[in-house]
Amino acid sequence: MITLPLHPDFIPFNRPYLVGPELDYIQQAVVAGKLSGNGEFTRRCQHFFEQHYGIHKALLTNSGTDALEMAALLLDIQPGDEIIIPSYTFTSTANAFVLRGARIVFVDSHPDHPNLDFAQLEPLITPRTRAIVPVYYGGQPPAELPRLLALAERYNLWVVEDAAQAIEARYEGRPLGTFGHLAAFSFHETKNLSAGEGGLLAINDPRLAARAEIIWEKGTNRAAFARGELTPD
Numbered sequence: 093m094i095t096l097p098l099h100p101d102f103i104p105f106n107r108p109y110l111v112g113p114e115l116d117y118i119q120q121a122v123v124a125g126k127l128s129g130n131g132e133f134t135r136r137c138q139h140f141f142e143q144h145y146g147i148h149k150a151l152l153t154n155s156g157t158d159a160l161e162m163a164a165l166l167l168d169i170q171p172g173d174e175i176i177i178p179s180y181t182f183t184s185t186a187n188a189f190v191l192r193g194a195r196i197v198f199v200d201s202h203p204d205h206p207n208l209d210f211a212q213l214e215p216l217i218t219p220r221t222r223a224i225v226p227v228y229y230g231g232q233p234p235a236e237l238p239r240l241l242a243l244a245e246r247y248n249l250w251v252v253e254d255a256a257q258a259i260e261a262r263y264e265g266r267p268l269g270t271f272g273h274l275a276a277f278s279f280h281e282t283k284n285l286s287a288g289e290g291g292l293l294a295i296n297d298p299r300l301a302a303r304a305e306i307i308w309e310k311g312t313n314r315a316a317f318a319r320g321e322l323t324p325d
């Protein structure tokens with residue numbers, strides 16, 4: 093077990109959650125000489141998320157921010173597209189889409205809690221709206237999540253769950269991060285599961301899986317090649 097030194101006068105905002113074999117796993121990766129992504133530990137981790145949470149395809153990223161930025165690329169967000177996000181969230185929720193030239197439309201908090209006020213959502217939808225991004229601050233989904241999903245379906249909008257803080261959180265028993273077409277998780281040191289810095293893009297819509305993998309591999313089909321799926325012409 094790893095014990096982290098703490099200053100006696102210091103009240104920590106968080107303590108990284110460590111379970112024991114971390115240093116052993118790092119040593120295994122170092123000894124194997126495979127320190128970049130998409131090695132054995134990436135494969136095992138992604139497989140765990142797919143099996144344990146029922147995610148169609150899980151891709152580890154360098155951060156939750158990266159996962160959100162990948163989502164914006166994957167949905168081909170263009171300048172002038174509108175993305176609806178809660179006004180109470182972390183900067184990355186908006187920045188990921190702003191980087192693609194999108195216009196952010198904020199939906200205000202519910203009067204009684206900081207989550208988005210579902211009653212204000214529908215009037216914000218315009219012909220330029222492309223996606224709604226529910227955020228699960230502190231692992232809390234909006235109570236009206238099924239109605240939000242139905243609304244998105246009615247207007248043919250993508251749903252990207254910002255599940256950065258929602259690992260192991262559920263809505264009526266079903267894991268958050270499995271409701272939207274896409275979902276972003278964070279494994280930042282402050283999160284319940286931590287990789288120091290890290291994240292995961294959950295691709296729940298199978299139509300997006302192949303392109304997601306190409307974006308993940310920086311515009312190449314390296315993952316398919318590594319699986320032996322490519323044959324020479």
Ligand SMILES: Cc1ncc(COP(=O)(O)O)c(C=O)c1O
Pocket residue numbers: 155156157158181182184185227228229254256257277278279280290291
């Ligand atoms: C709601 C929300 N979205 C996105 C992020 C970004 O995650 P990361 O720090 O892994 O980039 C965070 C991080 O705190 C967050 O709280």
